[in-house]
Amino acid sequence: MLKKDKVKKLFIRESNWIGDAVMTLPALKALREFFKEAHITIGAKESITTILKECGLADNYITIPHPAKGLDKARKLKLLKECGRENFDAAILFTNSFESALEVFLMKIPTRIGYATDGRSLLLTQAVPLPSNLEEMHEVEYFSNLIKNIGIDVDDDELRLELSKKDKEFAESFFKENNLSNKLTAIIHTGTSTKERQWHLERYAQVCRYLIEKYDAAVILSGSKDDIEDTNKVKSLVKGEIFDMAGKLSICQTAAIIEKASIFIGNDSGPMHIASALKTxxxxxxxxxxxxxxxxxxxxxxxxxVKKEFQCRPCKQRFFKECSPAPSGKPECIESIEVKDVVDACDKIISTLDLNPKQNRTKL
Structure with missing residues (x-):
């Protein structure tokens, strides 16, 4: 158990994935409230620290590249040594990796708390056992459970992501300049962490066409530079008002666009969790x-x-060791999802929207 009067400087090693980082928000809020007098630093890769900064849950942010592209071991050790000079009293790890535990060990932080995963228990001073109901536990609850094990309650589990005035104004200008304020706007994110998890691009294009033809919708394609080839393909298959913004926006600008959109459509991904935290x-x-x-x-x-049930689902995502691929090369669980399944879900969500342009949100 961490005693608040013993922790003057706390280091939080955040997740390396945007979706996971968003799902730590309730735990971060509880830590901020518990350690009101402490100086809290969050360490993570740049996209993570950027999206969290406006939430007011830490005093400082340190960029830790992961994976260490172009960062040799000597430079990484130098960075960790510099971080170690901050003389943190304790570290909490929302990551599960051995590497992240080694980082805080090399930073010489005396108290190091995280889940007992990836053979790293010896590097932690408190290795928290994994929950017995891990496969049924939502990730938000998983992260909250970690700090509950050190005596910190999470009383508010709602995801709340704050955006800067600058990013909100950017989204406002984008909608105004493109005459989107009076239209149904659908933001579609085709990207996933692996290609096997990605729904067919041709089917995304059919969803775009459906929304444009039925609702006169404006479609916005989001993504990173890695998604440009995919979004270009989707756009090439669609006639109508479609904005391909892949690789053109920062993560915070993307979040601001998501917040203003009428509906988000996509695979299980980081931007989906951003949409969840922004109530889109x-x-x-x-x-x-x-x-x-x-x-x-x-x-x-x-x-x-939108999902189809298979005995092997959810799998360990060691693709095609536990199942055979469909002729397309995709797992059957993603292959079997048809365009009709997705557009029916879109129709159902859109039917609940208040399409007053000033408030494209559900009728609650």
Whole structure:
């Protein structure tokens, strides 16, 4: 158990994935409230620290590249040594990796707390056992459970992501300049962590065409530079008002666009969890992922999960060792999801929207 009067400087090693980082928000809020007098530093890769900064849950942010692209071992050790000079009293790890535990060990932080995963228990001073109901526990609850094990209650589990005035103004200008304020706007994120989890791009294009033809919707494609080829393909298959913004926006600008959009459509991904934290209605496509653990953590009326049940689902995502691929090369659990399944879910969500342009949100 951590005693608040003993911790003057706390280091939090955040997740390396945007979706996971968003799902730590209730735990971060509880830590901030418990350690009101402490100086809290969050360490993570740049995209994570950027999206969290406006939430006011830490005093300082340190960028720790992961994976260490172009960062040799000597430079990484130098960075950790510099971090160690901060003389942190304790570290809490929301990561599960051995490498992150080694980082805080090398920073010589005396108290190091995290889950007993990836053979790293010897590097931690308190290795928290994994929950017995791990496969049914949502990731928000998983992260909250970690700090509950050190005597800190999480009384408020709502996801709340704050955006800067600058990013909100950017989104406002984007909508105004493109005459989107009076239209149904659908933001579609085709990207996933692995190609096997990604729904077919041609099917995304059919969803775009459906929304444009039925609702005169404006479609916004989001993504990083890695997604440009995919979004270009989707756009090439669609006639109508479609904005391909992949690789053109920062993560915070993307979040601001998501907040203003009428509906978010995409695979289980980081931007989907951003949409969840911003209360944007969601249609999420689940293939091999575990929907119990990573479904949108928001009001039930704000999302629909599109999924098909298979005995092997959710899998360990060691693709095609536990199942055979469909002719397309995709797992059957993602292959079997048809365009009709997704557009039906879109229709259901859209039917609940107040399409008053000043408030494209569900009728709650």
């Amino acid at each position: 209605p969601i249609v999420v496509i689940f293939g091999p992922g575990n929907h119990h653990k990573t479904h949108p953590y928001t009001k039930p009326e704000l999302y629909i999960q």
